[in-house]
Amino acid sequence: MTDNLNPSYKKTVLTVENLNVSLVTTANPIVSDITFSLKEGEVLGLVGESGSGKTTLSSALLGYARHGAKIVSGKIEIDGQDILRLNDQQLRQIRGKKVSHVAQDPGTALNPALKIGQQLDELLEVHQPEQSKAQHQGKISKILQEVGLPFDHDFLKRYPHQLSGGQQQRILLALAFILQPKLIILDEPTTALDVTTQSLILNIIRKLCQEYRVAAVYVSHDLTVVKDITDRVIVLYAGKIAEDAVLDQLFEHPRHPYTYGLIRAIPDVAVKKALAPIQGHAPSPNHRPKGCAFVDRCQYATDLCHQKAPELIQLADEFDPHYVACHHLEWVKLIDIHNIVDELAHTRSDQTVVLKAQQVNAWYGSQQVLFDVAFDLKKGECLALVGESGSGKTTLSKAIAGLNESVEGQVYLENELLPFQAKKRSLKQRHKLQYIFQNPYKALNPAHTIGQTLSKVVQHFFNTNAQETAARVSDVLAQVSLPEQTKSLYPRDLSGGERQRIAIARALLCQPEILICDEITSALDVSVQASILQLLQELQQHGVTILFVTHNLGVVRAVANRVAVLKQGRIVEFGETDQVLSQPKHAYTQLLLSHAPSLVKAETQEETESCLLV
Structure with a gap:
């Protein structure tokens, strides 16, 4: 993702320092020592397996901790305001206005009892009551056009269940962007979508973040999607940052064994490759080891890894900031980092x-x-x-x-x-x-x-x-x-x-x-x-x-x-x-393939939104 704005002139929108969230019952950390910042217009990918702490961290950015969890310490500053120092009423005021959330499942995030027009009206009336009805209608018309939806009486009178999954997700994007917040949290917004609708949604997110200079945190387990939309990626493991790098560095030169394992596990539309799952499971908050949390799944682990947790350090030889938490960065020399694709012979069926x-x-x-x-x-x-x-x-x-x-x-x-x-x-x-x-x-x-x-x-x-x-x-x-x-x-x-x-x-x-x-x-x-x-x-x-x-x-x-x-x-x-x-012979198959995300093929997608706005 690129932006016309010179990075050196971009304002820092989000600053997270030493954030710690723990279980209420045992006080064991769910996420710990999280520090990073985000500039306007920048999209940060947040990736990792289930249990890595993605959802806990993204929820904390909204000033929220799920049941059984508690934000223990740290700072989350959005547009110069530390949201962890705000009371419930103050948090309600900034949610939607300064920070918005786009849920994974729009079917449950949208109010089934309210028409689409009512949901957009209600948001503007709550956060911008000083503006006139005509001003509200103008904003609704503009944002619906930007997300590729019609602004007409019949459409605004529809209920969420009368929309397709892609249309529902675009309504969530409209609700998230209409107030032009400083930060948007996107929680796997394309997981259940087909490739063409997914491509459309990603294009909308990319365009709106650049136009409104909105910083975004994109939570996902799909690294092919992350590669398609983000500027930078943070890889979480067992509640800590394992690696933090700009997009190209992370995918071309992964420096943590866990990151490398995730990349190797991804099937790719462009090439046949042997599937290589990371053996074992991530430890739960109540069963994390004393040393490196990845130690039991890492083939390069030593006694030091069992005894001491690695610190997140910045690599001095990298042009862009690249942070890694690993005791043995020399493991990279033991493999060909680019030899990720392995030819795979498909299982042969007989002719019966x-x-x-x-x-x-x-x-x-x-x-x-x-x-x-x-x-x-x-x-x-x-x-x-x-x-x-x-x-x-x-x-x-x-x-x-x-x-x-x-x-x-x-x-x-x-x-x-x-x-x-x-x-x-x-x-x-x-x-x-x-x-x-x-x-x-x-x-x-x-x-x-x-x-x-x-x-x-x-x-x-x-x-x-x-x-x-x-x-x-x-x-x-x-x-x-x-x-x-x-x-x-x-x-x-x-x-x-x-x-x-x-x-x-x-x-x-x-x-x-x-x-x-x-x-x-x-x-x-x-x-x-x-x-x-x-x-x-x-x-x-x-x-x-x-x-x-x-x-x-x-x-x-x-x-x-x-x-x-x-x-x-x-x-x-x-x-x-x-x-x-x-x-592919058929134009429809060609369309699907043109929108399929890939780590290998060069993305040269043309705009086909006119075909997809259904």
Whole structure:
């Protein structure tokens, strides 16, 4: 991201000094010794795995600590005002006016009971009551135009649920920028969006930050997105800054082993690369070691790393400020830092067709959403379904799984006609085809332990005794790389990646021949995502066939043998992965690829907002 304003003339908008946030119960630090500053118009990326402290730090920048946490000490100065010295009423006055927040899920952030126009009006009336109605309307008209939304009576009368996901996210951006705050906190605002809508949102954020000289903190686990929008990146690990560098330095010359591990774990649309998850897990606030928090996952660790936590130091040989917290910076000499891309041979499937769909049509009410869709699945392959939101990916996958009743056509499972209603399928057919949902937390019963959830599946399908059931549950937990003690835990006790592994384990207990995976890695950290994708590849080696629904074209390049591209309910391109992603024939596929973020390819995207403003 670039700005016409000379950096030396930019005003410092945000200053954070020695910030410490701890658990109330144990006083153990969640984030500690955080120090950095941010200038007007600058976008800072805040990255790290779940549990790294990203959300805690970004919340503190709003003067807020989540339940069970407390801001213990430090300074957070926004536009010369230390917000940690303000009372609740004063904080309410600056939120929205000096600092704004854009949430990850606009569906929950927007008031469902208020029309879009009312939500914009209300914000201006609260913070700028001295201005006239005409002035408010002028500001609303201007900001809606800038985020690519219409300023007309019909649109302003809509409720949030009547907007698409991309439109909802643009309304959040309008609400965040309309008061021209000094600082905006963006909490993974593009996680659930398809690549074209994501590209549009990033372009809007980039443009508005430059136009209004707003400083922004962009929280994300997706480093390809971070590379596309930020000027500088802070990598957090176990509540501390592991590395802080300008964008190019961080991606071209990562100096912390953790940063390097994150970059290696990212699948990329431009190249096939071996998936390399960081082994192990980040320690929780109550279980952090005495020395370096990364010590148990670092292959370069020594006794010094176990005994003493490294300090964040500035590298003297760098032109731009580059800070690293590592005892052994010489580890870089042991590897070729640029040899991150490793050629990967895709899992080869045989030519046996295990599932065939013909002339599949589907409706939502009276509206047809799938049109004569046809494809086949070969034993042991991974077929990716890609396309924008609303293209029909999930509708098609649920139709195959028997979860959508407004469907016509034919689906054959091993040459046997498969009913579209799951309740009409035989027990053997339900064994063979299993569905893994995007949100494992909603798909798991919160009142049951993991052991109870998995045991019920075994008993339902196989009528085993207690000993046989326990053995099968233990075996499947080992298969998805989870410890035996996981059986006694509840879904709330697990991380997002662990819950997703449980969802996979539950499906595997049915001994399926086909797994339908619906966006199962969209909300996962890159390292956890890499481990999940590795698991799916291992399953393919054992003959399991996978239908993989995703909007992440980097993941498609890494795991899929073939790709089906859907647009408005029709397959517009179908073929081998490398052929489709490297030499796309259809203009729609070319559009998707042009907007797919990448660490490798040169970004030369042209403006296509006129095609995307829907």
